[in-house]
Amino acid sequence: xxxxxxxxxxxxxxxxxxxxxxxxxxxxxxxxxxxxxxxxxxxxxxxxxxxxxxxxxxxxxxxxxxxxxxxxxxxxxxxxxxxxxxxxxxxxxxxxxxxxxxxxxxxxxxxxxxxxxxxxxxxxxxxxxxxxxxxxxxxxxxxxxxxxxxxxxxxxxxxxxxxxxxxxxxxxxxxxxxxxxxxxxxxxxxxxxxxxxxxxxxxxxxxxxxxxxxxxxxxxxxxxxxxxxxxxxxxxxxxxxxxxxxxxxxxxxxxxxxxxxxxxxxxxxxxxxxxxxxxxxxxxxxxxxxxxxxxxxxxxxxxxxxxxxxxxxxxxxxxxxxxxxxxxxxxxxxxxxxxxxxxxxxxxxxxxxxxxxxxxxxxxxxxxxxxxxxxxxxxxxxxxxxxxxxxxxxxxxxxxxxxxxxxxxxxxxxxxxx
Amino acid sequence: xxxxxxxxxxxxxxxxxxxxxxxxxxxxxxxxxxxxxxxxxxxxxxxxxxxxxxxxxxxxxxxxxxxxxxxxxxxxxxxxxxxxxxxxxxxxxxxxxxxxxxxxxxxxxxxxxxxxxxxxxxxxxxxxxxxxxxxxxxxxxxxxxxxxxxxxxxxxxxxxxxxxxxxxxxxxxxxxxxxxxxxxxxxxxxxxxxxxxxxxxxxxxxxxxxxxxxxxxxxxxxxxxxxxxxxxxxxxxxxxxxxxxxxxxxxxxxxxxxxxxxxxxxxxxxxxxxxxxxxxxxxxxxxxxxxxxxxxxxxxxxxxxxxxxxxxxxxxxxxxxxxxxxxxxxxxxxxxxxxxxxxxxxxxxxxxxxxxxxxxxxxxxxxxxxxxxxxxxxxxxxxxxxxxxxxxxxxxxxxxxxxxxxxxxxxxxxxxxxxxxxxxxxxxxxxxxxxxxxxxxxxxxxxxxxxxxxxxxxxxxxxxxxxxxxxxxxxxxxxxxxxxxxxxxxxxxxxxxxxxxxxxxxxxxxxxxxxxxxxx
Numbered sequence: 001x002x003x004x005x006x007x008x009x010x011x012x013x014x015x016x017x018x019x020x021x022x023x024x025x026x027x028x029x030x031x032x033x034x035x036x037x038x039x040x041x042x043x044x045x046x047x048x049x050x051x052x053x054x055x056x057x058x059x060x061x062x063x064x065x066x067x068x069x070x071x072x073x074x075x076x077x078x079x080x081x082x083x084x085x086x087x088x089x090x091x092x093x094x095x096x097x098x099x100x101x102x103x104x105x106x107x108x109x110x111x112x113x114x115x116x117x118x119x120x121x122x123x124x125x126x127x128x129x130x131x132x133x134x135x136x137x138x139x140x141x142x143x144x145x146x147x148x149x150x151x152x153x154x155x156x157x158x159x160x161x162x163x164x165x166x167x168x169x170x171x172x173x174x175x176x177x178x179x180x181x182x183x184x185x186x187x188x189x190x191x192x193x194x195x196x197x198x199x200x201x202x203x204x205x206x207x208x209x210x211x212x213x214x215x216x217x218x219x220x221x222x223x224x225x226x227x228x229x230x231x232x233x234x235x236x237x238x239x240x241x242x243x244x245x246x247x248x249x250x251x252x253x254x255x256x257x258x259x260x261x262x263x264x265x266x267x268x269x270x271x272x273x274x275x276x277x278x279x280x281x282x283x284x285x286x287x288x289x290x291x292x293x294x295x296x297x298x299x300x301x302x303x304x305x306x307x308x309x310x311x312x313x314x315x316x317x318x319x320x321x322x323x324x325x326x327x328x329x330x331x332x333x334x335x336x337x338x339x340x341x342x343x344x345x346x347x348x349x350x351x352x353x354x355x356x357x358x359x360x361x362x363x364x365x366x367x368x369x370x371x372x373x374x375x376x377x378x379x380x381x382x383x384x385x386x387x388x389x390x391x392x393x394x395x396x397x398x399x400x401x402x403x404x405x406x407x408x409x410x411x412x413x414x415x416x417x418x
Numbered sequence: 419x420x421x422x423x424x425x426x427x428x429x430x431x432x433x434x435x436x437x438x439x440x441x442x443x444x445x446x447x448x449x450x451x452x453x454x455x456x457x458x459x460x461x462x463x464x465x466x467x468x469x470x471x472x473x474x475x476x477x478x479x480x481x482x483x484x485x486x487x488x489x490x491x492x493x494x495x496x497x498x499x500x501x502x503x504x505x506x507x508x509x510x511x512x513x514x515x516x517x518x519x520x521x522x523x524x525x526x527x528x529x530x531x532x533x534x535x536x537x538x539x540x541x542x543x544x545x546x547x548x549x550x551x552x553x554x555x556x557x558x559x560x561x562x563x564x565x566x567x568x569x570x571x572x573x574x575x576x577x578x579x580x581x582x583x584x585x586x587x588x589x590x591x592x593x594x595x596x597x598x599x600x601x602x603x604x605x606x607x608x609x610x611x612x613x614x615x616x617x618x619x620x621x622x623x624x625x626x627x628x629x630x631x632x633x634x635x636x637x638x639x640x641x642x643x644x645x646x647x648x649x650x651x652x653x654x655x656x657x658x659x660x661x662x663x664x665x666x667x668x669x670x671x672x673x674x675x676x677x678x679x680x681x682x683x684x685x686x687x688x689x690x691x692x693x694x695x696x697x698x699x700x701x702x703x704x705x706x707x708x709x710x711x712x713x714x715x716x717x718x719x720x721x722x723x724x725x726x727x728x729x730x731x732x733x734x735x736x737x738x739x740x741x742x743x744x745x746x747x748x749x750x751x752x753x754x755x756x757x758x759x760x761x762x763x764x765x766x767x768x769x770x771x772x773x774x775x776x777x778x779x780x781x782x783x784x785x786x787x788x789x790x791x792x793x794x795x796x797x798x799x800x801x802x803x804x805x806x807x808x809x810x811x812x813x814x815x816x817x818x819x820x821x822x823x824x825x826x827x828x829x830x831x832x833x834x835x836x837x838x839x840x841x842x843x844x845x846x847x848x849x850x851x852x853x854x855x856x857x858x859x860x861x862x863x864x865x866x867x868x869x870x871x872x873x874x875x876x877x878x879x880x881x882x883x884x885x886x887x888x889x890x891x892x893x894x895x896x897x898x899x900x901x902x903x904x905x906x907x908x909x910x911x912x913x914x915x916x917x918x919x920x921x922x923x924x925x926x927x928x929x930x931x932x933x934x935x936x937x938x
Binding site: 041042043066067068081084088104105107108109110113114115116118119136137138183191192249250251252253255256260313316317318319320322323324325326327379382383386387390391393394395397399400403404407408411414415 | 527528530531535536538539542543545546547553605606607609610611613614616617630631632633634635637639679680681699761765768769770771772783785786871872873874875876878879880881882895899902903
């Protein structure tokens, strides 16, 4: 930092001496770059495109109130990897905005610090959201929005919310027979499966991914995939597959599931708050209810995802970052603005209460996530997605559940133990 | 003193340029040299900052050498070679060496930084609020100049409203009314300037230490884990459990084998390479994948070549009307972004909603069966790749003199014999290097698989290796699909792939030599 001005002078001097008049314009970029404010007194925030735009006015306000410069930078893709790599090189931000299931990986890479919230602050947050950002007994982020799957249905076609998945299948069967729809259920599977969207049914059928240790954290040593319960669960899922009732199909992909629903080819969609914008655009009459489980099974537990603010360990201005994250992000105004940028239920109770009056969907989504489980934030979760999804796709395509899930369990535990 | 005039015998081959163009050359050369020096100086400061003296020495030597080279009239051949060589070193040799050096480490998630960084991360992550302690209101102040004076924490107890001053010696209560005297409270702006100091500042208390949480609140915290230099281990301050540093794996390991998540980067020798060879998950389906990989690369390259050449020959004939129109039409797939096209093709192969099944009224589960999935990805490659072959074949055909085929026709050769014995050999001279590079590209064509089938279909008992997996997609899954990214292992695998492609290319280039004899 302190070297920058000298660099500018030297660059200009040498370049000018070397090239005379002709070199003038060549040196311009160099001197311009070093003329940028290089003081320590700057807070740099990284977020994805949508949230950057929503954050900007608040960041500027925070800066103006406190006499500091706050910069918001949009990171369009691979935010987590970009953040970890940049942090390691010392070119990362002071504050990072991202999903809570990054926490395990960010902690093992020493990229984020725990945050200290006062009891009043923690009591103002949705308990599920707070639980999601707690890792190894420490709070690692300040949550601002939540999301989980729910069953979205076209009320013109299906006025009643089905209580069980069997009821849903028979209801959709009637609609199919009447040629009103062509698909039973729009639940994205794709060629290689989708563990996130299958999890409510998997948990309802009795399966789990990890056991929990005494303090309620996920225990990576206690892998649930490949256990007898998971085989039983997949046997139930197979009855919904292509060789069964056909409710789950590999041809319903992440790309076409919402479009198929808005195109009225299916009456039921399993998706999250992000689907609502499209559904509204299609001018469908819709309602939101919890994802139904199997008849006589356990409740269907969707994963709870939480969007959160983190304090970067290797940020240059940590004190200011902590101030921003713990004392400013916890104000309702910011949470409401972020809700308006993308309609997901705010984690801050005060903000939630403020927006629920104008958006009835929020409470329905929260109700659908009542039985939900926080998406595991442990780094080992990364080993689950791919093999689990493929096993799901294979079983839905008609493969033997026992053989498939045992193999998936083997692959996952081999990846975890490495 | 223009370079060309005093250049010695080498430049005599070309007539010496006249004076004005020499001056023009100077006008271009000097700014370019100035720019080179400017870039070098710009690059030098981070090197000095990081005390990378070897890098700095190389930078200085290279820049000095370049300036010297282009400011003297000698060394003409070197003047042509130098830029290419430097770019080759910078963009080819250096990445290869960097990859190779990474392959000998455990660099990856959880092992990115130094041991010191891991220790700091472990200690910071273990600081918890002392049970039952208060959150205090905090003001950061100093007894001297806001920018440099010694820091103190002015702490207000939320219940008693008692104000205390804390520094490295501990906490002292301040009698009422005495707060303002002697202390300057720092504004956010001023405090931000001294962020690192504030974060590190801790006021020792009997239960732990009072630390800042932001700039307006403080809490009493205690580090649950601390590094002990004597045993080179991390000790839990409550339970007394220890995790000893293991330099072989780059992690703190307890007696029961439990590892702390925050590790550091160490050199692991050849273990990444031996894992490629011995791990059954890697080596098991390796041969099968390799065979299909060759099949895919040959079919993609060969198929596009044959199709491209056929179309080029058809449109080479004078009898075709509107050749330009057809040529433009045929090149269209090449003009579209292949990323988007791959995704579109993937959706077209969808069993229920895809265009292909809808068009033919079929219900083929394209990506569900090995043979159909392989056929599908090759078809996609054919569509994406033939315009390129069409373009280069058109160019090469136009370069072959028509007299040759006319002469052969007059000599009584059939069109096929003329093509076989005259046109094709002449074409191959020009096209073989392109075919080899196209083969090498398709051998590692990650996007072609990853954006369409992602390797599917996968056998039910092995979700790690699918029927359309290429080595590159297969190993990507192994290196990055597990618990976090493992760059060291990925680098080792990429060296193996590099060796395979290098051997294939070397053999091919050697074989093309006899083609060049056609000319002589």
